[in-house]
Amino acid sequence: MIELFSADTPNGKKISIMLEEIGFDYKVTKVNLSNGEQFNPDFRKISPFSKIPVIVDHANEKEAIFESGAILIYLAEKSNKFYDLKDRLKINQWLMAQMGYVGPMIGQHHQFHHYNPGKSEFGEERYFKIAKSIYKDLDERLEKSKYLAGENYSIADIATWPWIARHQWHDVGLKDYKSLTKWYLDIASREKVIKGYSFMDKESKIPLP
Numbered sequence: 001m002i003e004l005f006s007a008d009t010p011n012g013k014k015i016s017i018m019l020e021e022i023g024f025d026y027k028v029t030k031v032n033l034s035n036g037e038q039f040n041p042d043f044r045k046i047s048p049f050s051k052i053p054v055i056v057d058h059a060n061e062k063e064a065i066f067e068s069g070a071i072l073i074y075l076a077e078k079s080n081k082f083y084d085l086k087d088r089l090k091i092n093q094w095l096m097a098q099m100g101y102v103g104p105m106i107g108q109h110h111q112f113h114h115y116n117p118g119k120s121e122f123g124e125e126r127y128f129k130i131a132k133s134i135y136k137d138l139d140e141r142l143e144k145s146k147y148l149a150g151e152n153y154s155i156a157d158i159a160t161w162p163w164i165a166r167h168q169w170h171d172v173g174l175k176d177y178k179s180l181t182k183w184y185l186d187i188a189s190r191e192k193v194i195k196g197y198s199f200m201d202k203e204s205k206i207p208l209p
């Protein structure tokens with residue numbers, strides 16, 4: 001059994017979606033970020049940077065794994081799903097691009113545009129521009145390729161999709177990016193994605209463009 005320490009955020013959703021997709025038995029332990037539970041000494045033992053998500057694999061000597069990309073790779077290798085050997089080099093590139101660029105930059109856009117508008121014109125403009133360019137770059141990739149790393153759905157898509165699922169916060173206009181929208185809706189229609197999306201709030205629905 002896998003224990004998922006998480007919160008209802010894009011990084012948190014990556015792992016609930018993956019666990020649903022691979023059909024592993026798991027339980028969710030909520031970490032209340034607004035109350036600062038991520039800084040509790042017990043949680044910091046398994047999460048050195050005080051971040052969710054983290055998993056503990058009770059079937060593997062209670063191995064604790066932090067960083068969503070590392071967790072996705074661990075679960076993909078353990079289940080032998082969504083990380084095909086023949087596509088691995090491409091999957092790694094799109095996964096690392098999500099981890100190092102797409103997530104952190106869109107995360108900043110959330111901070112300046114959604115949570116704190118009016119605080120910094122520079123920050124708002126900078127991250128709005130970057131968010132738009134990320135939509136454009138993903139759209140260009142998906143014009144040529146069904147999924148990010150090729151013809152098959154992979155952990156690179158599972159890592160990236162929950163960030164685009166916050167499109168209503170971005171105000172970039174997802175509808176205008178046809179290939180990105182097609183990819184988004186295709187993944188949004190997967191039964192396990194729908195289940196993983198609402199892992200903390202059964203009433204929550206995937207926002208459509």
Ligand SMILES: N[C@@H](CCC(=O)N[C@@H](CS)C(=O)NCC(=O)O)C(=O)O
Nearest residue numbers: 009011033050051052053067068069
């Ligand atoms: N690179 C990390 C980022 C994790 C991350 O930023 N988690 C956020 C929620 S999405 C968090 O735990 N924030 C709490 C805090 O910063 O205090 C990953 O992908 O796992």
